[in-house]
Amino acid sequence: MISQILFILVFATGIFLFARRAKTIRRNILLGKDVDRSDNRSERLKNLILVAFGQSKMVVRPVSGILHLLVYLGFIIINIEVLEIVLDGILGTHRLFASTLGGLYDVLIGTFELLALGVLVACVIFLIRRNVLNIKRFHSKELTSWPKSDANIILVTEILLMFAFLSMNATDALLQVANAGGAPDAAHYLAAGSFPISQYLVPLFDGLSVNGLVMVERGMWWFHIIGIMAFLVYVSYSKHLHIMLAFPATYFGNLNPKGYMPNMEAVTSEVKMMLDPQADPYAAAPAGSEPQRFGAKDVTDLSWKQLLDSYSCTECGRCTSVCPANQTGKLLSPRKVLMDTRDRLEEVGKNIDLGVEETDGKSLLGSYITEEELWACTTCNACTDACPINLDPLSVIMEMRRYLIMEESKSPESITSMFNNIENNGAPWAFPAADRGKWIDELNA
Amino acid sequence: MSQSIHVPTMAEMAASGEVPEILFWVGCSGSFDDRAKRITKAIVRILNHCNVKFAVLGAEESCSGDPAKRAGNEFLFQMQAMQNIAVLNGYGIKKVVTGCPHCFNTLKNEYPQLGGEYEVIHHTQLVNELLADGRMTVSGGGDFKGKRITFHDPCYLGRANDVFEAPRAVLEKLDAELVEMKRCKTKGLCCGAGGAQMFKEAEPGNKEVNVERTEDALEVKPNIIATGCPFCNTMMTDGVKNFNKEEEIQVKDIAELIAEAADLL
Numbered sequence: 001m002i003s004q005i006l007f008i009l010v011f012a013t014g015i016f017l018f019a020r021r022a023k024t025i026r027r028n029i030l031l032g033k034d035v036d037r038s039d040n041r042s043e044r045l046k047n048l049i050l051v052a053f054g055q056s057k058m059v060v061r062p063v064s065g066i067l068h069l070l071v072y073l074g075f076i077i078i079n080i081e082v083l084e085i086v087l088d089g090i091l092g093t094h095r096l097f098a099s100t101l102g103g104l105y106d107v108l109i110g111t112f113e114l115l116a117l118g119v120l121v122a123c124v125i126f127l128i129r130r131n132v133l134n135i136k137r138f139h140s141k142e143l144t145s146w147p148k149s150d151a152n153i154i155l156v157t158e159i160l161l162m163f164a165f166l167s168m169n170a171t172d173a174l175l176q177v178a179n180a181g182g183a184p185d186a187a188h189y190l191a192a193g194s195f196p197i198s199q200y201l202v203p204l205f206d207g208l209s210v211n212g213l214v215m216v217e218r219g220m221w222w223f224h225i226i227g228i229m230a231f232l233v234y235v236s237y238s239k240h241l242h243i244m245l246a247f248p249a250t251y252f253g254n255l256n257p258k259g260y261m262p263n264m265e266a267v268t269s270e271v272k273m274m275l276d277p278q279a280d281p282y283a284a285a286p287a288g289s290e291p292q293r294f295g296a297k298d299v300t301d302l303s304w305k306q307l308l309d310s311y312s313c314t315e316c317g318r319c320t321s322v323c324p325a326n327q328t329g330k331l332l333s334p335r336k337v338l339m340d341t342r343d344r345l346e347e348v349g350k351n352i353d354l355g356v357e358e359t360d361g362k363s364l365l366g367s368y369i370t371e372e373e374l375w376a377c378t379t380c381n382a383c384t385d386a387c388p389i390n391l392d393p394l395s396v397i398m399e400m401r402r403y404l405i406m407e408e409s410k411s412p413e414s415i416t417s418m419f420n421n422i423e424n425n426g427a428p429w430a431f432p433a434a435d436r437g438k439w440i441d442e443l444n445a
Numbered sequence: 446m447s448q449s450i451h452v453p454t455m456a457e458m459a460a461s462g463e464v465p466e467i468l469f470w471v472g473c474s475g476s477f478d479d480r481a482k483r484i485t486k487a488i489v490r491i492l493n494h495c496n497v498k499f500a501v502l503g504a505e506e507s508c509s510g511d512p513a514k515r516a517g518n519e520f521l522f523q524m525q526a527m528q529n530i531a532v533l534n535g536y537g538i539k540k541v542v543t544g545c546p547h548c549f550n551t552l553k554n555e556y557p558q559l560g561g562e563y564e565v566i567h568h569t570q571l572v573n574e575l576l577a578d579g580r581m582t583v584s585g586g587g588d589f590k591g592k593r594i595t596f597h598d599p600c601y602l603g604r605a606n607d608v609f610e611a612p613r614a615v616l617e618k619l620d621a622e623l624v625e626m627k628r629c630k631t632k633g634l635c636c637g638a639g640g641a642q643m644f645k646e647a648e649p650g651n652k653e654v655n656v657e658r659t660e661d662a663l664e665v666k667p668n669i670i671a672t673g674c675p676f677c678n679t680m681m682t683d684g685v686k687n688f689n690k691e692e693e694i695q696v697k698d699i700a701e702l703i704a705e706a707a708d709l710l
Binding site for chain 2: 260
């Protein structure tokens with residue numbers, strides 16, 4: 001009875017902390033400007049199924065893709081086992097599904113064990129890839145300190161959880177044997193499940209008494225479920241949030257051709273007025289057209305989708321590894337752009353939580369991202385193509401360039417002359433517009 | 446063989462009450478840059494050879510606005526776009542072929558919302574159509590026999606608009622060996638000129654992007670690097686020069702290669 005109450009307490013605390021954090025994240029994301037992504041549901045659903053659930057873009061890089069698939073499948077399917085653990089914990093039962101599922105239960109437990117091994121092996125390889133092998137994208141400047149620890153904490157936790165699950169089964173199997181042999185302390189360990197993997201862990205626990213086995217089995221059970229609840233809360237503060245947000249991020253992703261950069265409607269109305277000889281330049285602005293900032297200086301100038309992207313990014317760095325600017329030693333890293341966006345959004349959110357009315361004097365552009373990074377982008381879309389969940393760091397870069405130009409008139413000198421040339425002679429170079437057809441004369445010369 | 450070619454402007458055509466099959470949007474590079482003008486002339490020779498009824502805007506054409514937009518100047522972009530749209534709509538243009546993937550992308554994707562709805566194709570797509578329809582043939586591609594050609598995907602044609610096959614289909618018509626760089630199609634590496642980089646110095650780094658890309662090309666030991674974009678052409682030409690390989694490796698637009706193979710130059 002006490003253990004049931006304790007369990008419910010642990011479970012409820014985990015859910016409460018996670019729900020509170022989820023609410024904060026939702027509020028932060030909704031600080032972004034509105035953008036309509038309610039169109040074209042069938043194509044969005046297709047992306048959700050293929051790209052998010054089906055991991056179609058992950059396997060483009062087969063090694064990390066297939067390993068990730070193992071962890072992903074393991075994570076999703078082993079959750080059925082967690083359901084049983086939770087119900088056992090609340091009801092005070094042991095292996096609740098064993099009696100109802102019969103032979104199927106053996107198959108399920110056996111499958112979970114195989115998947116647990118897969119997850120374990122994959123996480124060990126991931127740790128080696130991150131910490132031993134010299135893979136460039138895991139050694140960038142933005143991946144030191146916390147982001148590096150974050151990744152390692154996640155991998156170690158997953159390894160420990162899988163080890164606890166398998167140890168629990170190994171001791172359970174031993175207790176089932178003890179029960180069959182008539183040991184009274186093992187009375188409720190009825191024969192259930194098949195243990196294709198954990199049987200190899202049996203030698204670790206073989207010498208223990210029945211009481212010792214029960215302690216280990218219970219210990220692992222509690223470690224597993226407390227670990228899962230703690231992990232749930234941890235994930236919500238970590239880059240690992242992608243295990244949830246990858247799905248909405250993919251569903252609401254950009255469906256236009258990658259080359260399309262949205263036209264700003266606020267600019268369209270102004271340009272129309274400038275080009276219209278009938279327009280009254282002194283006319284009052286139409287109602288509802290309050291002056292707004294062009295482009296993005298801070299996170300609240302971005303759209304909710306861009307903010308969702310920042311929380312969904314798991315810092316894999318595939319974007320940065322294909323970025324032409326980054327590969328040639330420039331400061332720009334598309335991964336860092338999204339990480340900075342998320343970090344700044346967290347900071348803005350904390351200010352709101354603390355009731356800070358005044359601005360903190362910081363902004364995404366300036367305090368986190370420099371102009372040099374923005375001006376290194378070639379808009380080639382390699383980053384958006386490489387992202388396994390269709391995130392769009394390029395759009396964030398472009399919004400900040402818009403702010404630099406349209407609000408602060410800050411651009412490299414040669415870019416300013418390019419603008420002047422287009423304005424004056426309709427070409428980015430200083431050639432007279434009248435010479436545009438000169439090549440025609442040369443053709444027959 | 447060169448022959449005298451008449452390139453009608455839209456103004457002329459409209460004056461005589463004629464309507465072209467297609468408008469050739471030349472672009473700023475194609476109009477002013479000496480190297481890119483050779484590409485423009487090759488496209489015109491192909492159009493003329495195939496008896497495509499085309500016209501150009503001549504002095505009425507103006508920058509599409511792409512470099513302004515990508516540099517963050519949405520005002521200037523939309524000013525350009527709306528003025529161009531007024532001209533194009535004024536002539537009732539329905540179909541446009543561009544000599545530049547940046548113009549192609551902008552006209553195709555960004556003009557419609559501003560009132561400019563046209564069927565827009567890139568010149569490699571048009572050449573592919575002309576070859577497929579038998580409106581022109583390349584005579585065995587004489588000079589290309591045994592040559593290795595690698596195609597550098599322009600970002601704004603490939604990744605941005607998923608046009609990967611048309612330029613390759615055209616190159617396959619030449620009697621040459623088409624070799625792919627390790628980074629090609631959706632994984633193609635930028636030449637370094639997009640996003641208004643063409644008009645500024647590169648930010649500090651340890652290498653130029655075009656040098657990195659030229660290394661990709663050198664790996665497959667080509668005789669010719671084929672391009673479909675005047676900016677890429679400049680960047681790759683400079684990259685090849687950087688390695689002192691300009692004697693061995695030519696950088697040419699697909700239109701130039703086809704015009705050469707069909708003996709139009």
